[in-house]
Amino acid sequence: MDTDTFWRLLADARAQAYDEEQQAENLTGLLAALAPEEIIAFERLYSGHHDRAYTWRLWAAGYVINGGCSDDGFDYFRDWLIARGRACYEQALADPDGLADMFWADGELAEAESVGYAAYHAYERVTGAELPYPEVAAGAARTAPAGEPWEEEDLADLLPKLSARFG
Numbered sequence: 001m002d003t004d005t006f007w008r009l010l011a012d013a014r015a016q017a018y019d020e021e022q023q024a025e026n027l028t029g030l031l032a033a034l035a036p037e038e039i040i041a042f043e044r045l046y047s048g049h050h051d052r053a054y055t056w057r058l059w060a061a062g063y064v065i066n067g068g069c070s071d072d073g074f075d076y077f078r079d080w081l082i083a084r085g086r087a088c089y090e091q092a093l094a095d096p097d098g099l100a101d102m103f104w105a106d107g108e109l110a111e112a113e114s115v116g117y118a119a120y121h122a123y124e125r126v127t128g129a130e131l132p133y134p135e136v137a138a139g140a141a142r143t144a145p146a147g148e149p150w151e152e153e154d155l156a157d158l159l160p161k162l163s164a165r166f167g
Helices: 003-015 020-032 036-052 056-066 071-083 086-094 096-101 113-127 152-158 160-166
Strands: none
Touching (some): 003 086, 036 071, 036 113, 056 071, 056 152
């Protein structure tokens, strides 16, 4: 599976979804139509993109947008970034503060945990077995976020547009 196919599957799943839960169900269905090796390839790409977004600045963005962001919450925020599609994801990596310019529904929480499990559910549906996670994600997991740590009192300076919108 190539990167363009990865992002197309996410976009196709999102196009017919009214929320992240529906997107996850749609994505699971799309992935379940693929061979097991393709589902594994999708998950490898997903894990790599998830890991690439493991940065202090993006964690700060998730913290500001969601009014706090635990370790698990940051995982779900990165799932949300990926679920929003390639343009949102790439823009957020380049400039997390630019997320302030997106459309936001009132009360929308920037988390999409269920999207992160779509490949697991699809693989199990197709094979009857669990996705072999250790070999799928080998080499993808950072042990610490990239970049410089931040303090809560520095967020307005670090992310002025997000802080003005959500702070």
